[in-house]
Amino acid sequence: MPKQMIMGNQAIALGALKAGVKLVAGYPGTPSSEIIEFISKYKDKTKTYVEWSVNEKAAVEVAAGASYAGARTLVTMKQVGLNVASDPVMCLSYVGVKGGMVIISADDPGPISSQTEQDTRNFAQYSKIPCLDPSTPQEAYEMIQEAFELSEKYNTPVFVRPTTRVDHAYESMEFPELTEVSSNAEFTKDTQRWVIFPRTSFMNHKRIFERNESVLPGQFSKSRFNIVKNSEGSKLNFIAGGISYCYLMEALEILKIPASVLKIGTPYPFPKELALDFIKAHGEVTVFEELDPFLEENLFLLAGEKNLTVKIHGKKDRTVPEAGELSVEIVKAIIEKLNGSSGSEASKNAQSQSAAPLSNSAESPELPVRPPVLCAGCPHRGSFYAVKLATKDKKTAYCGDIGCYTLGNAKPLDMCDTCLCMGADITMAQGFYHTEPDRLCFSFIGDSTFFASGITGVVNAVYNQSHQTLCILDNSTTAMTGHQPHPGTGVTMMGQAVDKISIPKILEAVGVKPIIEVNPFNLEEAVNAVKEASSAPGVSAVIFKSPCISVASKLGYKFPGTKKVDSAKCIGCQKCIKELGCPALSISTQTNANGKQIVNIDSSLCTGCSLCSQVCPVKAID
Known part of the structure; x- marks a missing residue:
């Protein structure tokens, strides 16, 4: 092959x-x-x-x-x-x-x-x-x-x-x-097996306990995914799993330090026999793993069960970082410290095998901070900005959700007050309203997330008489994870064309009203839609409908020409930059007649969405 x-x-x-x-x-x-x-x-x-x-x-x-x-x-x-x-x-x-x-x-x-x-x-x-x-x-x-x-x-x-x-x-x-x-x-009917009655669960619990405590630990101790590499005379002994094992082995290779290593590829049920033999033979071990101290805690339990005197280092004693990713560099530094060789020949060997820096660090400029931002031409920018304008000077709560639109929390938009988990925007807004009825409550949710976990929250809102406005950011895809289809796109993963499931019809069936669909790039209409919806009693909705800029061309969307700044008209107020935060907008080195720097538009990024031209107070963007 x-x-x-x-x-x-x-x-x-x-x-x-x-x-x-x-x-x-x-x-x-x-x-x-x-x-x-x-x-x-x-x-x-x-x-x-x-x-x-x-x-x-x-x-x-x-x-x-x-x-x-x-x-x-x-x-x-x-x-x-x-x-x-x-x-x-x-x-x-x-x-x-x-x-x-x-x-x-x-x-x-x-x-x-x-x-x-x-x-x-x-x-x-x-x-x-x-x-x-x-x-x-x-x-x-x-x-x-x-x-x-x-x-x-x-x-x-x-x-x-x-x-x-x-x-x-x-x-x-x-x-x-x-x-x-x-x-x-072929399915064979068997209610004693497939129907989860309490008595069946009780008996199955006993069976599962026997399997996980008596059978699988022994089988996993012999698994080919668990490997022991003993090094005679080594004072360093390690246990690792997952990608941390690769980091460990690479660090040991760089440092040329001998060590005994147990790799655990079957963490649960824990391979007790194999682990017991290893810690008995070595007496002191350091555990490398990411996220929780899972292997480490199982080793402590095993040592206590067998009444062993053994030293176990890892996350619990802060030998290994308790949060975040590990890396070869992090693991290497820990090994050097354990070996007492910081600054020693081993460290020098490690440095000699590392790639030489591109330039002297003293001469290298500090890299600029580049936080994630909504793409140029993203329809979510228009949606957030419309709500912001429509609710200016009002007491509000903006509940966000999981997706590209979480970036609406960044300045200058600053339009996500909360973000908990998928679908929570709709239900959290209800919590704000029932606690503070005078607060205008908005929830922002994407079309894919609406289908995934938003519908239940809408039912709850209507049934329990909440007053809130749903802002459904319908960009016709699951953008954050790679543009996968969903029930509203009209295509399945099998490639079949199917009827699109209508978000407005679902909302209508639940009892949401009014339901207003608007193009977020038409700023005046979008602002008016938000004002109308939020002033209505009960649960209302504004569906901001415009395709994600990454899939728009595939859906037949025709891009208008890129925008340009008329340097003679631009007064250098920079309102377009300060209000929208579009990455295609920047401050030019060119100045106007009054000596103020004018705005520049990067034609390689601009999609011609026109938001900036609608925001400009002197119509300098055409």
Whole structure:
């Protein structure tokens, strides 16, 4: 088979296809999104059904039905998506499955693109579901296949927990031959097995306890994903898992320091026998892992259970940073400190093997701070600005949500007072209103998030007589995670054209009124729409409808010409910059007749959305 450079998420997808996965469901979320997108490229060849579900809970339940029938299924999400999916996941742990069911929950140390640094390994232990933790794309490819075998052997879902650096790393791998998946799955009725009665759950709990405490720890102690590398005479001993193992091995190679290492690729159930042998042999260990001290705490429990005197260093004694990502540099510095070799020959060796700096640090200018901003031409900028103008000098609460539009919190817009989790904008606004009825409450939610977790909040708002205005930012895509389709786009992940599900009709059916649809780039109409909606009693809605600038051309949107500043008219007030914060706008070195610097528009960024020309008090932008 030919070798290719393959991304971690693609390796996961290939492993699942190689294992014969029949159904794949998930909800987009960085760093896991590419898994489903890659699988969809081969759906015609393998006859695998693939879908973007409306949320993670729905994805797990769809997969559960197929798994009950005996099909192998894969569910993908990021770590916070596991919170949404937790209801069916916890129940599946007790009920069990028939066809192998693997749940990818991609953790995000940093966090790089998430609200939290939560650790799926702890959820696995909490839900009593086995968990595998890959270190590289190749290992992820192999782990997925073994996870399906493990799932079917013990009739349980299995977690695979890659992290961002594994998901997005590349490795040279053999591209497997993919064939059509067998479709002989058939559901057999068995209410004693598939209906979750209290007595059944009680008996299954006993079975799960026996499996996780007596069977799997021994099996995992012999797993090929757990590796011991002993170094005779070494005073340094390490335990690591996931990408942290790769950082550790690279740091040791750079430093040329001998050490004994235990790699744990099956964190739950914890491979007690293997870990016990290692800590007995070495007496003192340092644990490298990202997010929670999961391995470390299991080692403490094991040492206490066996009444061992052993020193365990890690996050708990602050030997290892308690939050954020690790790196080769961080691990290397810790090893040097443990080895007592800071500034020693080992440190010099490390420096000599590092890349030389591009220039003398004293001569290098400090890089400018570049916070994320809404794209030039983003319709959300117009939506936020319209609400801001319409509610000027009023007592307000602006509840934001998860997506590109969270960037509405940045100045100069400053239009997101809160952001908790997907869909919470609508319900949090209700909390503000019921506490302060004189406050104008607005919630900002994207079209994809509306379908994922917003509809329930709208029902709650109408039923419980809230007074609030829903601002639905409909840009015709799931922009933040890579422009995936959703129920309002009219296309499925299988490539089928379907009827678009109408957001206005859903709102009308629930009882929202008025419902006003407006183009956010028409500032005057948008402001008037916000004023009309917010002055109405009960729950109202303004749907700001304009495509994401990244997909607009694909949807047939014609871009107007880029805007230019008339230097003779520009008075240098910079209102367009101070009010909108568009990255295409900047202050020019050119001055006007009064000596004030005029505004410049970067033609390579400008899309001609016209917001700046509508804001300009002297009509200097044409």
